[in-house]
Amino acid sequence: MSSLYRLTSQSYSDLRRILSIKTKPLGEILQEADLISPFQLETALSNQIQYPDLRIGEILAKSGSIKPETADFFVRDWSKVLMEQEKNAIGYYFERAGILNQEQIEVILEEQRSTGVRFGTVAVFQGFIKSTTLDFFLANLFPQEIDKSPFINMYR
Structure with a gap:
């Protein structure tokens, strides 16, 4: 059998994780990332019955539950980001998803x-993101980092 067809247990695990996330509905992903509550999702789904031409991301953005950029990021880019071999810094993804703005990132970087x-730890301590949102991004983008101490000194 060609080596092209062999999957290591790690690559098989990564593939299963990517496929499971890629097929999840937007509301479920946003809820797992702790960007919306179950009540917000339930309300948006109820509103979608009244406004069938609107997508769930549009309804959540119009209600102010999330930013339009957040819906766009998870609809258009999330599955692509998960498949990238080389990942950017976590702040890059928070900014692309409309979760952090450039001013907040500068504050975090200065503190860092x-x-x-670590960047995510500072973002949580500053109150810019929830720890559960950080955990979601780490688990999906940097699973090897999830068990490291959030207080690790990066300059040692």
């Missing part, structure tokens, strides 16, 4: 430079 604490 002075303390050495």
